[in-house]
Amino acid sequence: MKNTINLDKVVRKLGVEAATPVAGEQVVVTVDRGTGEAVRKTLGVRFGGNYTDYLVTNDRNPAASGSGKLSPYYVRDAQKERTLALDIGVAACSCPEGSEAKAAESLHWGGSPAQTFAALMERWVLEFIPPGDEGRFIDTYDAARAPLESHLARRALAQTGLVLLPRVSLSGEAAVPREIVVGPVEVGVRLQDYKEQQSLTVEAGLRLDEQDYVRAYVFQERQESPEELFKRHLREYFEQRVTFEQFSRELQYPHLKQPMLQALGAALLQVGRRVSFINFSPGGGKTTKPPREFVAVTYPYNHNIPGRAQPVVIHNTVQLYCDNSVAFLASGVDDLEAWVKGTLNVILKRHLIGKTYADLLLRFAPLENVKSELVESIKRELSARAAGVGYKVDHLVSVPHLKELDLVNPFDLSFDDTFETKLDKFEVQLKFDLRLRIPNLQTVKTYLNRDEDVKEEIKAAVLSETRRLLRTIHPERFYLHFNHPDDEAKDPSERQAVKWLIDEEIRKGLTLKFGAEPLGLTTRVGRTDLTDRYNELCFVIRELHVSIEPHDPQGTESLTLTGNFEVRGVYPDSNGWQRFSSMRLDLDGLQTQLQNHLKSELKTYYQSGFMFQNQIARRQVFKVVESYATQYMRREFGLMVHLTNLDRNTTEAERSHRGLLGDIEKRKLNDAREQGEDLMNKIKALKKRRSLLLLSPDDKEEVEELNNSIRILEEELDSITSPRFGRHHLAAALESQLPDDLPREGEANHVSVQYELDAEAKPQLTE
Template sequence: MQTNSLDKIIREIDTKTVDAKNKSRFPEEEIVIIDRETWQAVPNKSWSWFRNLAFYLVSNTDNPTNVAERQARPYYLTNFATGQKLGVSITYWASCDPGNEAKLVEALCRGKTPGDALDKKVEKWIADFTKNDASIFLENYPVQLARLREHVRIKLKEEVGVNLELKLSLEKEPQLEPFSIPAFPLEVYVSDCDEPLELQVQTELVVDDNNKVKAIFHDVNDAQEWQELVKLFKSEIKKYLLQYINIDQFSYELKDTVRNQLVVYLDKIMVNYGRRVGFLYLESNAVPSAKQLVPVKCKVECEVQKYSEPIYVENTLLMLPLNTARYKPNQASKLETWVEGKLEKIIKPLLLKKTYVSVLLDFEPIATEIRDLMEDEAKSIGYEIQQIVSVPDLEHQELKENFKVTFEEESFATRDVNVKVLLGVSVTARIRDFTKIEDYLKPKADIKKLIRRTVHSVTGQVLATVEPERYYMRFNHPGVDEQGKPLEDKSVEQELIEAVEQELAKQFNAQVSRITADVYDTDIAKHFKKLYGTIGSFEVEIASIADIEEAVTYKGDFQIEGVEANSWYTFQARKPEMSDISRSITRRLDAKLSVFTKEDLQFTDLEYLSLLENLINKLARECVVDQFGLEIIMTNLSRSRTQQEKLLAEEISQQREAKK
């Protein structure tokens, strides 16, 4: 601290300095002369009449830098209740307005120094405001300190004429630090549980800015104060948990809701010690990581009427713990056993009154009753059932919804029993009313298998009435004759679908939603497709028996049009290749046309060509139908020139050349 840190605004000077200043005085400086006998200022012009004088140079605020800073000695207040002392540190910044120079000097010149005199003035007005009682700062310290500062400033302005900016602080405030309590175990109780719970606690108590005085009076650096505060902190945690927290809150809300509420509560206690909770960490082994749904699954064996074997009801539950005190976390492993026992007591009597068909038809009312009864049971142990699904595991359950039966590539006889076809059928259906088929609903009765057998049987019956030619050529659509008139009302496929639908509805009360029939190629069908996609050809040399002349050679093409009605077995039995058909045509034409004369065989005009084509076409078709059961058509019929025709043509050509 400076000896007189107010020198920047007021200092005593000697007469030489007075003379010097009078010669070169600055506007912001004023010399004040004091009569030491009266301690009053005297005019400059008459000061020579006084013998005991003091001279002061005052620097005013005409120069804004004329501000003096001073740190006064601490002022101590007393807590009369405890006898503790509270030191108030004082720092101020002083300045003098123009015109107040004499008033400033008169107020401060009697002290050892002006600074000491001003310090005493400050202390006087602190004492005047506080009555020297430190308890004034125990509550709402910042507000009280601000009021004190304003009180001192106003009084000094009025009495001394000094402008004063005052900084007041607690002497020990810099020593206030956060107070950490390392992690420690604590055995606690909650309001609805008689068993102790282990709790790990760690915290830090920081200084409450509004109650720093209390923090100073309860100095945690003092061992006794430290022990008492820790003891109080632990006891208040135990007290709060016992009075206000239940086991569910402790189990599932410890780290958020409970922790936050506990902080608020502890802050109300710690405020008396000038502290508040900076952070609070709570941990317990008895606490699950979160309030989670508990899934439980169990199967209950039951007896029903009109069914010789037991059935099973599968149950899936999602349970939420609400009151863990009734069913504590360490018993959770037994929850599944408890659920299974309760469900058996509920479900077995309910189903004993029901028939198998009634359970199969509509289980929903039973499931609703199971849910309602089970919800009441769960509440008794502090749980809420968020979801429960009870489903009977019935042998015929799947028949309530659309199901599918199929067979693939099964061999069936047609109307011609010697001709087999391959067909696959897929049926999608559902049972409309199980009461209509109650006789089928027996243990181990595979109704889908029975339905499949029925579909197979009906398919066989329908195909046994169908000609092979119709099956292969008109399975998906009705045929028409050469005049475009329908050969039948329905396709083979439509007849089959209607027959299956009628029989399933009659026998099983089944509603069919879809039937598909897949035609598979048999060996004979594959062979027919191969022939159908090929163009055959023939060449036959015919010598007239009647004329014994040179042979005539015919050429032509043929293609397969289909299988002649009622001849599929013939085609299937002989399975010809195109070469076989060509040879057969050649032999038939040679046999039939060799009796013609040379003139008949050697057609020379289109009219006769047409007649001959029709004849050859008829002969060839009859031949192929008889031998192979196939319908053919002949095209591109032609004959080669005979040797005589070639010579004649050459002779005519030479004659024409000679005439040129």
């Protein structure tokens, strides 16, 4: 680029033509070319010929200003073989008033004032950047640019008298991109621990660094381009700091990219750039496939034990993760799963040779909170071999397929059976729900060696102990005191509830015989024929109808007693249980039998004895019926029965007599009404007459007679209107049975008479 500085508006060389300067703004200065000084132009000077005229315009004219730019100025650092190109421009240049002569004198050398001024500016730059100081200027350009501009302004004013506003900038700013995008390009890299070249596609952005951007404008004579510099340092970084494991699995992770960006950015500072982003993708060339990061292998190993027809299957589950990919690639293993199975086969065969069934069970089964020594030994050997092929054993489970291993964990047993009691032919059923565990299988080693089913042995032990106990238990105690203790038992050993006794003995037996830890035991009475019959009969309210047709010749019609009864249990004695157990009737049959029995027993009494009309008579009848019912049910069936209520029907004779009495009372009331009306009319007439006599004081005696008559009539009227209830008797035998009087208000809550069998509730059968 050529010099473009133009000062014609400030200082211009005049030719032969005459110039008329503007007063106050322009001055014609004549300079002696020999001395370089301004002279006064006289007639002799005018014709001397060794003089040059300059038209100088001062700053009183605002338009009198120069501008332009020098040719690119190259600052070359020979030591580091680098060059920085500067653009030095003139934003403004003016001549102060009074400095016209000085400006002309300083700029008359050379061709034109502008050329002379450009040469002076280059000289002044060289003064600021002396030889040998170029490197410092390049490295501190941002800090040195403003001082350089100040230096040029000072030198211009001091040497030429001109006021200069210089501008220093980097040459070629438009030609230097702010960001260079590299790729996508395929790059071959070698790794820290794996030297076979891997193909990688890279795309990256190389952006100008905010602090060291100047270096991007410096021409480095022996420096690579930013793109090539980036590729070279990328290869070096992979070879020095990236492992095969990272290359295969972590290339996109920030924890790997971040230090890479920092390292590449530091390398690119010499060209004034940094890495703004970087992306990786698989290259089209050769790339070694990494081994699987996680591998899970399941291997069933069949172990043959002498004397057993079937082998014991030991299920092995191995989880491995790749710890050293390079070691695996160098191992030459193609099929890792096959390698694991083959290695496990060798290890298990060596560790299990000569082991019996019980040994396998006990040595594989870990104690509580303690790992199995055998399994740990197998895992250690497998881990050592896996490390040789670059893998680490994360998890190993070797469990023989032995059902007895479940015994160490809580398990449930549910079973039932029928047992004989102390009385022959009295069988009861019990149901067991058992939850337990065997913490240490050593306690059942004897059963294991005999190849016996431990769970079945536990069931047999529970049933045997229960059978032994129930042969000492009377059925009465079993049914009545299974869940609840018998505090009234004479023998203290029989006071404990049967359930508690059985549970206690079962727990002791399981602990002593099997070393078991019972976690829960529920013993329940099962459904036997006896309990089914008991539950069907007891605590159901049934109706009772007894029609009495007595042999009493005075009994003119049937009398029906109605009520309800309830079976409340079996009499707690041997006879009661014997009769109850042999009974084959249902509740309907019992009801029929009871009604027939009461009918045959009660018909021998006078009928009038059951026609109660008050509480005393009803209580007497109730006791008679209840006595017959309870004795009969106990004697015949061994049952306790409770009569809940009793009532009788109203006979036809009672209804007829009640109608007869009603008719008599009705006729009496009609007669009384007619008599009352007649009395009221007479009283009314007497009172009217008395009112008239009261006006005469001489008729006192007659008034007194009228008052006596009125009083007699009113008393008779009161006797007619007063309620009267006669006493009517059905027969001579009922004369003593008077209906009860209604209770007074305070006694109304005490009319009902309660009948209770016992103060305490009877025990019940529970299933």
